[in-house]
Amino acid sequence: MPDRVTLPNASDVVVIGGGIMGASTAFFLSAQTDLDVTLIEKDGIATGSTGNSSAILRHHYGDQAIYSKMAWWSHQFYRDFEEETGEVIAHVDNPLVRFGQEQTEPGEYAEAGYDTLRSLDIPTTRFESDELSDQYPMIEDVESFDFGISDDTAGFSDGADAANGFARAAQQNGATVVTGVGAETLIVEEDSVVGVKTEAGNVDCETVVVAAGPWTPRLAEKVGVDIPITTTREQVLILEPPEGYKDEYPSLLPTTAQPGGDWYIRPDFGDGILVATHHTDEEVNPDRYDNNPDEEMILELTEHLSGMIPTLGDAGLRGQYCGVYSSTPDHDFILDQAGPEGCYFACGFSGHGFKHGPAVGRIMTDLVVEGTTDMVDAGFFSLDRFEESDYGHGRTADDI
Numbered sequence: 001m002p003d004r005v006t007l008p009n010a011s012d013v014v015v016i017g018g019g020i021m022g023a024s025t026a027f028f029l030s031a032q033t034d035l036d037v038t039l040i041e042k043d044g045i046a047t048g049s050t051g052n053s054s055a056i057l058r059h060h061y062g063d064q065a066i067y068s069k070m071a072w073w074s075h076q077f078y079r080d081f082e083e084e085t086g087e088v089i090a091h092v093d094n095p096l097v098r099f100g101q102e103q104t105e106p107g108e109y110a111e112a113g114y115d116t117l118r119s120l121d122i123p124t125t126r127f128e129s130d131e132l133s134d135q136y137p138m139i140e141d142v143e144s145f146d147f148g149i150s151d152d153t154a155g156f157s158d159g160a161d162a163a164n165g166f167a168r169a170a171q172q173n174g175a176t177v178v179t180g181v182g183a184e185t186l187i188v189e190e191d192s193v194v195g196v197k198t199e200a201g202n203v204d205c206e207t208v209v210v211a212a213g214p215w216t217p218r219l220a221e222k223v224g225v226d227i228p229i230t231t232t233r234e235q236v237l238i239l240e241p242p243e244g245y246k247d248e249y250p251s252l253l254p255t256t257a258q259p260g261g262d263w264y265i266r267p268d269f270g271d272g273i274l275v276a277t278h279h280t281d282e283e284v285n286p287d288r289y290d291n292n293p294d295e296e297m298i299l300e301l302t303e304h305l306s307g308m309i310p311t312l313g314d315a316g317l318r319g320q321y322c323g324v325y326s327s328t329p330d331h332d333f334i335l336d337q338a339g340p341e342g343c344y345f346a347c348g349f350s351g352h353g354f355k356h357g358p359a360v361g362r363i364m365t366d367l368v369v370e371g372t373t374d375m376v377d378a379g380f381f382s383l384d385r386f387e388e389s390d391y392g393h394g395r396t397a398d399d400i
């Protein structure tokens, strides 16, 4: 049996958190630099939000081209994951559609995304009202919408697969991945990081990337950094379509949501159907939350679904679980150096982080090595936007 991986005494960089963001960062650091990299995870890889992620890979973000570009780049990476990392992950193509009415807020958002995707050459199609029932025959009264904007090459993957794939590939590149060890605090001398104190001893290092999901504020406050994120519980059901449904609708259904609604649907692996809440605003402690959806919510979600696709009124319940979003006030990410020198944060990914996992790993690597990145305008993700306003950019970006 191979020896258990032990914590090194020293490393050039320590990444805290083995979710998609920490694992991706460890991968890019180990693939693109000669730095010694150690990834520390308090439980197992992908045991935080990532393991519960619906992992939808879409590119439509209204008029926010910055996210569309990152999502597109990341999606190509997920598609080519085996070539890029040597690891295999699940990936399913499934277009995402936003139905809309003209001159409504969700409709304008959908149309703005159409224009943005076209300007970026990302495949998208606008279906007019009279084309919708041919395209989406399973959806009740679909022709009552003015249009549908299809994000043609959207898809979905699996959070645990991807984070584990990144962590294994980082190991192959020479990184040390230690699970079951929690970081207790960063060790700071003269306003610079000099190490990480863990339950299993200290690691000397001059650079730390904190990618600890909803637990990030706890580590941050120990070094005097205020990370404004709240942790909310989301509820997920996996349904079994009734007999004959799959024969009638081989693609099952598009990934979609009721315009402006706080729930969404997508097919699941093995011909299931996933329906989930989005931004319940139910604040919870990430260490202690009820992992079973509430009875009333099960009823509400199944009613929403059968209102949209009546045949699925007879769907059986195959599985259920809950997960947490960790959201900034504007739902935009924090990718920044803050606090003592050598201390970086990648957090606040809300309900839309997974699809950007590869881009975030690359951006954090650029920030650590170069202090800047050519991938995006990293200033958009700076923490100090909350010094100017508690609401940061002041609007939210993560309609599904």
Ligand SMILES: Cc1cc2nc3c(=O)[nH]c(=O)nc-3n(C[C@H](O)[C@H](O)[C@H](O)COP(=O)(O)OP(=O)(O)OC[C@H]3O[C@@H](n4cnc5c(N)ncnc54)[C@H](O)[C@@H]3O)c2cc1C
Residues within 6 Å of the ligand: 016, 017, 018, 019, 020, 021, 022, 040, 041, 042, 043, 044, 045, 046, 047, 048, 049, 050, 051, 052, 053, 054, 055, 056, 057, 159, 181, 182, 183, 184, 211, 212, 213, 214, 215, 216, 219, 234, 235, 236, 276, 322, 323, 324, 325, 346, 347, 348, 349, 350, 351, 352, 353, 354, 355, 356
């Ligand atoms: C139900 C649900 C559905 C979602 N659906 C989508 C979707 O369809 N598409 C999409 O793009 N995004 C989606 N998301 C959002 C996405 O999953 C998250 O944004 C992303 O997984 C966040 O990853 P992370 O690495 O930042 O955090 P996490 O996955 O939470 O990882 C943080 C890790 O840090 C570890 N950790 C914490 N503290 C310490 C410490 N002190 N020492 C060591 N380790 C520590 C934790 O154990 C954890 O493993 C969804 C999320 C949920 C919950």
